[in-house]
Amino acid sequence: MPQETELKLLIRPEDLPRLLSHPALQAASATRERLYNTYLDTPDLQLKARRMAVRERRIGRRTWLTVKTAGSSTGGMSVRGEWEAPTRPGEPDFRALLGDHPLADVLSRLAGRLVPVFQTDFVRRSWTLDHEGAVIEMALDDGQISAGTGQGGRSERLQEIELELKAGPVTALFSLAMDLALPVQGEPNPGIWLMPSDLSKAQRGLALFEGGPLQAARAGAPVITPDMAPRAAFVTTAWSCLSPLQTNLGRLVLDAQAWTQPEIVHQSRVALRRLRTSLRLFRPWLPERFARHWDRQCQQLAALLGEVREWDVLETDWLPRLLRDGRDLAICQPWVHGQREAAWARARAALSNPTQAQMLLALARGLHGLPVDAPNGRPTRLDRWARQVMAKAHQDLRREASQALRSGPEARHELRLSLKKERYTLESLACLLPPDEVRQATRALARAQDVLGWLNDLATARERLAPAPVEVRDRLLGRIDAQERQEMRRLPGIERSLRDLAMFDH
Helix, strand or coil, rough: CCCCEEEEECCHHHHHHHCCCCHHHHHEEEEEEEEEEEEEEEEHHHHCCCEEEEEEEEEEEEEEEEEEEEEEEEEEEEEEEEEECCCCCECCCHHHHCCCCCHHHHHHHHHHEEEEEEEEEEEEEEEEEEEEEEEEHHHHHHHEECCCCHHHCCCEEEEEEEEEEEEECCCCHHHHHHHHHHCCCCCCCCCEEEECCCCCCCHHHHHHHHHCCCCCCCCCCCCCCCCCCHHHHHHHHHHHHHHHHHHHHHHHHHCCHHHHHHHHHHHHHHHCCCCCCCHCHHHHHCCCHHHHHHHHHHHHHHHHHHHHHHHHHHHHHHHHHHHHCCCHHHHHHHHHHHHHHHHHHHHHHHHHHHHHHHHHHHHHHHHHHHHCCCCCCCCHHHHHHHHHHHHHHHEEEHHHHHCCCCHHHHHHHHHHHHHHHHHHHHHHHHHCCCCCHHHHHHHHHHHHHHHHHHHHHHHHHEEEEEECHHHHHHHHHHHHHHHHHHHHHCCCHHHHHHHHCCCCCC
């Protein structure tokens, strides 16, 4: 089966001139062509359900039929099946294209139901580059994606780079991406913002076709097996976090409307916490410098989004609870929203710094280059190791809870962080543990985390609302105090639920 291996990168419009003047591109000849593509599917999107894409591409007077399968995609790099051949517009011949491949029968049966669902229209500039023993075709696409027509039509800017490996080692794709992103020697600038992305044109077009708000990319459950080498398990877990993180951060930088969807920021922070958890869990089998460096980088990146998350929760969740009077809400809400927008602007400016995207590129390159066989030995089986890890973590948590719940806010805050760590550890290792025990533990940890999380949110709300308009400030702070007293009555239940849960102890 023909395969395509490529690294997709997003780029900001303002970085295009600097990219095009890069010495690597100046030294190579470029081709330029306009591509108009129509993507086909059935009205009920059966190709999407099969994770396939069918497209007709018009180049000049010729039309090409392309079929792509999903394959695998991690950190912007995808490996997938692809077939392409000349065709007549509106008359796809899948048997001629695919030969005896099983997909030929599937697509031939659907051919009569295929209709246009979205289009892409862009100019492609291409270069063939020799880099570190590899031959790489670089394509820069600049245009738009559109779905629907007339007043119901929707469109978005398409501006991305595809680095396709023609020959040589896969690591050369990330190395070339880093060379393009970093500042050219002697130039006083931070380089170019290039963000890896797993979102294909087909996925973006289908999202436009289906409409609705932007959806946050979520870190999926890693597929780890008991007989995997620890480093291989770490890499698998890390990719399950890094891919959605890159997707979400790309949206936040390129689309101002993404900030109005709190879940995008929230899921970015979740991905970072899970990534830090995997670094901590597998640290004995990782190079110490690697683990320490990337833990620090992830912590700093999460801090950039912390203030935004606090204002998101305050405006969308706590403010309506605290101010049930419409007049008070009308006074305070505009002030809170202004503070929230200012936090968005600060975070977007920080994330737009090319060094942030370069950092994630470097992490992706590091994951691809990390040998899976560690020199530090390995546990007999990962499932036995996972049970030992969870049993010790839960014993430590119960001891901390018995002390923290009798102490003040600072101790309770530290306990909340410990609960989060254990919950992310449980999620990372869930596929290695008995499902019934995982469900029971998840419920208990979630209940405890919710109570302590609400108390933490109230403390944050008190701090953030201290400068609120004087007309409503006293009522706000009084209601926060009342809500806090109510939540405090739930604390003893946390200790009981954690004490009664003998998690993975046998």
